[in-house]
Amino acid sequence: MTQHPRERSLHTFPGGSNGEFNLTPELSMVIGRGEGCRLWDTDGTAYLDFSMGWGSALVGHANPVVTEAVLRQVPLGSNFAYVTENMLTAAEEIIRLSPACDQLRFCASGTEATMYCQRLARAFTGRSKILKFEGAYHGANEIGVTSLFPAHPPDFPQPDPSSAGIDHAVRDHVLIAPYNDITTTRRVLEAHAAETAAVIVEPLHRCLVPEDGFLDQLRALCDELKVLLIFDEVVTGFRLAYGGAQEYYGVVPDLVAYGKALGGGYPIGAFGGRGEIMAIVREDRMNQATYVWTASTLGGNPISTAAANAAMQVFRGDGVYPHLHGLGSYFRDGLRRVLDARGETAQIIGDGPLAQVVFSEQPVRDYRSTKAADSARGRALMLALFERGIFLNPMGTKLYLSLAHDEAVCDAFLDRFDDALKAI
Numbered sequence: 001m002t003q004h005p006r007e008r009s010l011h012t013f014p015g016g017s018n019g020e021f022n023l024t025p026e027l028s029m030v031i032g033r034g035e036g037c038r039l040w041d042t043d044g045t046a047y048l049d050f051s052m053g054w055g056s057a058l059v060g061h062a063n064p065v066v067t068e069a070v071l072r073q074v075p076l077g078s079n080f081a082y083v084t085e086n087m088l089t090a091a092e093e094i095i096r097l098s099p100a101c102d103q104l105r106f107c108a109s110g111t112e113a114t115m116y117c118q119r120l121a122r123a124f125t126g127r128s129k130i131l132k133f134e135g136a137y138h139g140a141n142e143i144g145v146t147s148l149f150p151a152h153p154p155d156f157p158q159p160d161p162s163s164a165g166i167d168h169a170v171r172d173h174v175l176i177a178p179y180n181d182i183t184t185t186r187r188v189l190e191a192h193a194a195e196t197a198a199v200i201v202e203p204l205h206r207c208l209v210p211e212d213g214f215l216d217q218l219r220a221l222c223d224e225l226k227v228l229l230i231f232d233e234v235v236t237g238f239r240l241a242y243g244g245a246q247e248y249y250g251v252v253p254d255l256v257a258y259g260k261a262l263g264g265g266y267p268i269g270a271f272g273g274r275g276e277i278m279a280i281v282r283e284d285r286m287n288q289a290t291y292v293w294t295a296s297t298l299g300g301n302p303i304s305t306a307a308a309n310a311a312m313q314v315f316r317g318d319g320v321y322p323h324l325h326g327l328g329s330y331f332r333d334g335l336r337r338v339l340d341a342r343g344e345t346a347q348i349i350g351d352g353p354l355a356q357v358v359f360s361e362q363p364v365r366d367y368r369s370t371k372a373a374d375s376a377r378g379r380a381l382m383l384a385l386f387e388r389g390i391f392l393n394p395m396g397t398k399l400y401l402s403l404a405h406d407e408a409v410c411d412a413f414l415d416r417f418d419d420a421l422k423a424i
Helices: 003-014 066-075 085-097 110-125 182-195 213-224 245-250 276-279 300-315 320-341 367-371 375-387 407-423
Strands: 031-035 038-041 046-049 102-107 129-133 176-177 197-202 226-233 257-259 268-274 348-351 352-357
Touching: 031 226, 046 268, 046 407, 066 245, 066 300, 085 102, 085 268, 085 300, 102 110, 110 129, 110 197, 110 226, 110 257, 110 268, 129 182, 176 182, 182 197, 182 213, 197 213, 213 226, 226 245, 245 257, 268 276, 320 352, 320 407, 352 375, 375 407
Parallel strands: 129 176, 129 197, 197 226, 226 257
Antiparallel strands: 031 038, 038 046, 102 268, 257 268, 348 352
16 A cells, blocks of 8 residues: 555654654645645645745745746756856856855855855964854854754853754854843953954844844954954845845845855855955965865756846846835734734744744843743644644744735735634
8 A cells, every 4th residue: 555645754754854844743744846835735735835945935936937047957957066157147146246245156055155154264264263143043064053942051152052963063162142132242252252263143133133233233343353254144145135134234244155045946055255265265275274175066056056046136126125025014013913912922023024923921132032932832833823724844933925925825824823823
C-alpha cells in the first residue's frame, strides 16, 4: 500500500520537515504548488501563505516576471561558477542601490553572506570578537544562532550557544548585548573594543523596530571605537525600501549581507562593503596575512541572478513600497482591532510588510521583554491558525506579507485569527 506523502515525510525528515517548523504529526503536510500568496498541499487543500518561504518570495509565488526570466535562462545553462551577464547586472544594481557596497560577491544563502561578513571583519581588523544582539538570527552559522533563544539568558555580554555543537567556537569570541539599549551596548563594547572586530545587527530586529536614534548611535559608537558595523539585510533588504534598511533608516554600515527577497524565491546570498575591506578576498593576495578565502559553487549562478534581476525590476515598479507599507499597517491595525474586540492583552509589533503578535501586557523592545510574553499561548494561536488554512511557521516570530497579498487576503486572515483566538 502506497504511503501518504505526510507519512513519507515524517519517516524521511527529522520532525517531518527540513527544519524549524515543529508541526504536530496530524498537521504535517507536503506542498504541491504555490501561486501568489496561496499554497496547495498534495491533497489539494488550499492555504493562505503568511510565511512566503520565510520571506524569500516577497514578489509572490510563481511571479510571472521572475518565472519568465528563469525560463529564458534555463536552456542556456544553470551554473558555470564564474561571472555571467546575469551575475554582473545584478551586482551592479546592488552596488547602485546600496551606499555600503563598493564591491560585492555572491554566495548561495543569507547564512553564507553573514558568515563571510564576520570573517572579513575579523581579518580586516585583526580582532576575533563579534558583538551581536540577543535574540537575533544571522543565519545557521555559529554566531548566527548564538543567544538566539536562551531559556535562561546569562548576564551580558556572556553568550548562550542556543545550539549544541558550537560552544567551542563562540564561548570566547561572541559578545551579547540587548537590542535597543545603547547604554549597555556601549558598556560592553568599550570593555572589549581592543578585541572586537564588528557589531552585527538586524536593523529591524526580528519584528522589533529600532527606537529613535538607536541605529545612528550604534553607527557613531562603532566609529568612535574603530569597530566595523555589519548590517544583516537578509530580511530588511528590498522589504522596507528598495535600498533596504540603509535607505529606510538612513544609516550606512561597513559591510552588508543580503539574501531572501533578493532572489525572488530562488536561492541567493550576497555580501559587500567598502572597497578596502572587500579587497582582502582577492586571490592575488593569497598567503598574505589578511587574505580571506571566499567562494561559493552556486553563488551568483545565472538562474538565481536572472531571478534576482527580475525581482529587482518588480521592486522598482510604481507604488511597490507604498503598497507594502500600507498593507502592513492595515494588517497590524486589523490584528489590534480583533485582539481588542476579544479583550486580549497583546502587543502588535513589526514594520513594513511584517507583523508579530506578542502576548504580553508590557511593551516589548528587546529579546528579554519578548521572552516574558506568554509563548505557550502564542504557539497555540499559530497552530490554531494552521488548522484554519493559514500557512505559517508555528515556531517563528514573523508573519510575512508580499506583493501578492491584498486587503481581502488580510481580511480573510483576520476572520480566521478571530476564530483561532476564540478556540484557544
